Ligand SMILES: CC1=C(CCC(=O)O)c2cc3nc(cc4[nH]c(cc5[nH]c(cc1n2)c(C)c5CCC(=O)O)c(CCC(=O)O)c4C)C(CCC(=O)O)=C3C
């Protein structure tokens with residue numbers, strides 16, 4: 001007896017044609033004061049791919065694979081799909097669930113880590129959609145952070161191993177893990193005592209390296225920062241880090257984007273174009289390790305994360321960081337409220 005009568009995949013959403021790009025970007029950045037020039041710059045990244053982000057198609061394939069996985073494991077729950085920023089929108093999915101009589105659903109959010117952007121914001125958007133539908137909307141809980149689940153680690157480790165196998169002489173090879181940068185103010189209030197986002201990324205990176213059989217050095221760096229230069233974000237940026245590595249005598253770099261489950265625009269543009277170009281300019285051999293995409297381990301992980309909640313199946317975790325409930329009231333605000341001294345005066 002679990003009390004759940006449905007599962008909903010909740011993802012970021014992405015444009016599927018050039019006309020979608022600017023409206024999508026306006027949805028993502030609504031109320032955030034991101035300048036129009038930044039939007040136009042980001043729009044260019046999407047236009048290199050015909051305005052199509054692979055993220056929606058990836059969601060469709062994950063849902064198909066997960067339905068098969070549910071059938072095979074006797075989990076008899078329908079799977080809905082709602083995005084935060086582009087159709088199919090969360091509010092429409094919640095409307096449909098309500099019409100179908102769903103009372104309590106479990107949300108699979110497609111981000112592995114804590115922090116406002118990667119967790120709390122998903123919960124807020126789910127709750128906004130429920131509020132828009134009204135009293136009869138189902139209750140929706142979120143699955144836990146899964147950065148150290150063996151299916152997540154295994155999915156990345158396989159891809160990293162495949163890249164390493166292409167390098168004959170690994171003496172001066174460096175493995176570089178990347179995740180999306182976030183403002184340091186957001187990092188400082190991630191998790192119960194702060195910095196849990198970067199701690200989780202670091203733990204995932206170490207586990208992926210270990211499971212790929214990589215005993216050489218690895219680093220964790222950040223990618224895809226936005227926001228005004230005056231606002232500090234997590235550093236170093238992957239491009240700056242490549243310069244440091246070249247100066248240290250590294251000749252081959254393998255970049256594994258553990259911050260993302262699939263190849264979307266940040267991976268295809270910021271890594272496969274920008275960082276690859278930076279590396280070429282420095283004379284570095286550059287290999288980008290794959291993301292799990294719809295790897296069987298990753299799909300099996302989603303099944304496990306549902307099974308944990310519907311039938312109290314044991315938690316599969318490889319890491320040592322304490323777990324924390326991603327839905328604690330007030331956890332991971334976008335920023336801390338200003339200290340009293342600072343809010344007085346100007
Ligand atoms: C931590 C994190 C993840 C990983 C967790 C997760 O997966 O959720 C992530 C994922 C993604 N971010 C994405 C796209 C964008 N993120 C933006 C802006 C921002 N991201 C931030 C953080 C993150 N972002 C932050 C702190 C901002 C600035 C402030 C704000 O707006 O909150 C902007 C606005 C323009 C810009 O400023 O760059 C865009 C277009 C896409 C879709 C890609 C596609 O379409 O293929 C995906 C999966």
Ligand SMILES: [Fe+2]
Pocket residue numbers: 180
């Ligand atoms: Fe983002």
